[in-house]
Amino acid sequence: MNLQNAKKKLRGITSEDLFRIRFVSDPQFSPDGEKVIFVQKTIDDEQEYRSHLFLLTLADGKVKQWTFGKGKDAFPRWSPDGKTIAFLSNRSDKTQIWLLPTDGGEARQLTALKNGVRHPCWSPDGRFLVALTSLGKEETLEEREEQNKKEKEKRKLTPLIVDRLQYKSDAAGFRDDKQDVLIRINVETGEIQALTDGDDEIGSFAISPDSKTVAFIANRSDEPDFTFTRDIFLLDIDSGKTTKITDGKGFFTSLSWSPDGKTLAAIGHELEYLAATLNRVWIFDLAGGEKRALTADWDMHVGDAMVGDMHSDAPSPGLIWDKEGNGMYFLASERGRVNLYHVALDGTITPSVVGDFHLYGLTIHPHQHIAIAAISKPTCIGDLYTVSLHDGKRNKLTNVNKELEDEIDLSEPEAFTYPSRDGWTIQGWLMKPPHLEQGQKVPLIVEIHGGPHAMYGFTFFHEMQVLAGKGYAVLFTNPRGSHGYGQTFVNAVRGDYGGMDYEDIMSGVDYVLEHFDFIDETRLGVTGGSYGGFMTNWIVGHTDRFKAAVTQRSISNWLSFYGVSDIGYFFTEWEVGCNVWEDPERLWHHSPLKYVKNIQTPLLILHSEKDYRCPIEQAEQLFIALKHLKRETKLVRFPEANHDLSRSGPPTLRLERLHHIVGWFEQYLSI
Template sequence: MQATRNIKSDDLFKLKSVADPQLAANGKDLIYVETLISEEKNDYVSNLFYINVTEKSKAVQWTFGEHRNHSPRWSPNGQQIAFVSNRSGKNQIYVLNNNGGEAQPITNCVNGASNPVWSPDGTKLAFNVSLGKEEDLYSKEEKKDEKNKKLTPLEVDKMKYKSDAVGFYNGKFKQVAIVDLVSGEMELLTEGESDYHLQSWSPDGRHLAVTADLSEDLDFSFLNDLYLLDVQTKQLQKITNGTGYFGNATWSPNGKYIGLIGHEREFANATLSKIWVFDVEENELKCLTSDSELLVGDFAIGDFQQGTVSPGLLWSEDNNSFYFLATDHGNTVVYYGALSGELYPALLDQQHVYGLTTGGNVNTAVVAVSKPTLPGELFLLDVPTGDLQQLTFTNEAFTKEVKLAGVEEIEFKSKDDWDLHGWLMKPANYQEGEKYPLILEIHGGPHAMYANTYFHEFQTLAAQGYAVLFINPRGSHGYGQKFVDAVRGDYGGRDYADLMEAVDYVLENFDFIDESRLGVTGGSYGGFMTNWIVGHTNRFKAAVTQRSISNWISFYGVSDIGYYFNEWQIKAELEDIETLWKHSPLKYVNEVETPLLILHSEKDYRCPIEQAEQLYIALKHRKKETKFVRFPESNHELSRSGKPNLRIDRLNYIANWFNEYIK
């Protein structure tokens, strides 16, 4: 089937995200989550699908309806699936037998339930629940008359009182509870004014691994420690020593070891995550990758996948070896590790592995893979040979219908002799001998990584006739500790130079790019950098800044990370106004000559909208060419998981602005 048309922004409604694969211990039964976007509901719909991987059977849908069904987890004997669904109006945990029948609700908590974890004998489930001071597991929800709802003030006595993910602090804390599947009785295991994050259940059934920050002053603490929670006594045993941030705790099958992913914050939030193992019998914690530059986990940036899950260390039956995801030089890959410190790649290719499951097997894994022209599918990996066999073909019909632009990898030396890496995407209808405009895309973070993955925004721009350049400037993950740390204290310095030198490189090496028709865009840190660029060069004909930062002085205190992010990243506190202002794009507003479109979400608490308001008014006050677009009821994640119609509006605003000023 020949591709018949270019991709459009509203093709989001035709694409489906395939994520969170879970392979049963028998190595053959696979459950996963498929998410689509309902145009009618203007919302996301997720359901569970099953595949027998040994037979390579066709996927069979196991849940139905227009709800969000997700987080499937196999029971130890492989006969049941626990999952989370909002079919009742709130997220609750359900159990479904693998031989069919209706899913049965297991929880009915006032604020919902999440994160199901099976007990080793399969008779209980542990889960997370959010509770306020006067609430318990059996609290009944009061019916609210929204029309006559009485407004009340929000009392604030802490600095961490809002979050871009959940909004304003509501007096609730995340607790751990268990439910008996036979009797239906629920029991709360933690309490107090701290959040407890459930990780896993010990093979002997005696302990739950949980993480929490139990510091007295949480406003000044940025830790996450591992604790063992005794299921009977509810006592906590602290495993890590309050020096860093740890999570993804998984037990070896014999219960002797606990694998962790974390770091000790040596470089604040720019520190590479490493592999740690706690020896339960010896009461000893050891870092297995202390001398490695490998970044453990998936830190790739994308705008399509829904419900991806970090698997942590996946132990094998031998209690000695394990598999994990790692971020490396523009790819995420599967690695094999062992207690001896042995590390080597089990799947190393030009791709983004955003899901991994083994069921505890040594030689077999299922991976979720995306590439620039592959939105995302599941593959069966034969570990010894590295062979991949495709299991799902969810987006095959779509990818045959539309023209997707491929990428060419680029590598070059910066002027100060650093290795830089990125990609150039040709226009979808590229023809030899033609000249095309170029859009420079800049990722957020800044500690993230562009990767060999599907990016809907890039594809829609390529379909409009643009070449798209995206690179990982210093500050990006995937290239070692020195590289990722280099941006701290130097925003607008060598990171800016890296991006400009990337533009110079492609202009020198690709003759199809029209140097007189250049555009630039980016979000979050990429929005900051877009603002910085237009205040320092006029080489771009148009720019679009998204969810950006323009003023580090006013950023202090208004962001959910603002009171510490300045210190970590700009290396300046509020008293150092001179340094904060030096790194603020707003300082250079008089130099802006590039037409600038400003896109921002009303409820962005990460980069609050006042940052966009200041920039817009400053530009208009100086008679600069600009437009300001505010997206209602949206937060910092608009481009990735916001309301679908607004995501499409955003893509159209970007393309239309460039079409007006560049084409």
């Protein structure tokens, strides 16, 4: 009875609780296996993101903060001898490499490059680091970040001259003449040497066990804007000789060398189904030249396809070889779960750490069959666990959000499956309001994920918990096009946007209305972002069942999307199946804007000013048409934010976004 009374005193989580959440990620074992360094991100009193390094000692379980201040410290990596940690920090302005002695003392800045540094990697012999920087045509490695500050102060307005298809990026903005360059940094002297001349993008790199070769991934085709492959190259560090080991047919990432240096592994595919192709684990025999997909017969997606608003910027662990060199550990997405698997060199796949959770970070003990995993669950924001690689048993090591979690009552989603109109089986989840009373009827909000080649699942989702805490039931599903259910399922949406994917979602609504008697069928809401925004627009243009809708970073018009999105010129053809000059009628048929006169549902439109993935003109077209038709609508524009506003955007704008969503549904669903 006391426990029940205590539970009733707990409150639902709020939008403002975003500022109290602590995010843990990127655990890294020390070479002796006795300690783990990891990153903890917070939002400070000035409502800015901060991240610092923390040290966990396994013997006593104690956690100690290692770095402080107002900067962002991240990506810690132990030196092979365990005496130094290299990490990235923006405390000097641009993100640079800093070195921290593990026996005490202050961190020292190793690089001061004009355009900053990314992804430092120790050579196995510990003599140097390899990292990425970027250089313009007239820039050199001798230029320092202080020069960059001065140039900003005196910079004049100049026109942007565009002569390429790929001239902008949602992540980086408008393209300049800078290219990625691999550099080698001498740890003792700080001397920096360019290893490559420059590439549009180097997607991944790894240093061989003998410290003599760097494997890296780049697109060096004659027409990079028209080709979407990513080849693997081997660079001899001493001679500078580069050899391509792939055939221009694949898209690879996450390189990893075998312990003996004879085999290179990667994650990727050969674009068989374009953006809907499942990732596989590949190995490359460097002596014999053979390549082989170890998971070719496994109908599952290798990698983390989870959609959430907490851990999108956590570094992927990629492929981790077992210490015997007999295979690799990797993450895979299956039925709303991201779990750990092992694949042997003969292709045998074994589950290692599985369950209803989202494993988003991993480091493996150098000598024992245990690992430290960063794990999130629907009612656990994210913590570190020690896990056995033999039996998958887990033990929680951190409890970084205990203070917050002890005072809130979170909703545990109920997973279920249901048949769609054509008999396909679809997975969904329903969240009840935490304080639902017997006989009470509550509104339902349908959440639709982006991608569409991604998935919802067993992870903490702040936005959904906020809505549940406000008294709504929340339905989220994985319609066809989602990852986690095999190649046929994820490919099925291509060429059919607004077809059976729409039916999958509406069948889910019908299912929960039939099986859960606490839902008020007269008070339905719907929301989603990106593809989910497209589908929200599509739904309200095809049914009046919903009494309120919120569309976020959406697509409304495929004809204009083709030319304004950073990916539009190829994504439109890949997903809808045509381009503007071959079949404009088909693009218009799949455009929600075509059906705008049918929209009677009050529609809130949320969009970021610097969204180059789904540019804001998509929102503007929809808004103007609705206002012209005198329908209930409002457009909210978020400055200085891109397509990732809900996941990693400015904290104050993330809060404003949640306030607008909650306020709109409260206005029209009468909470």
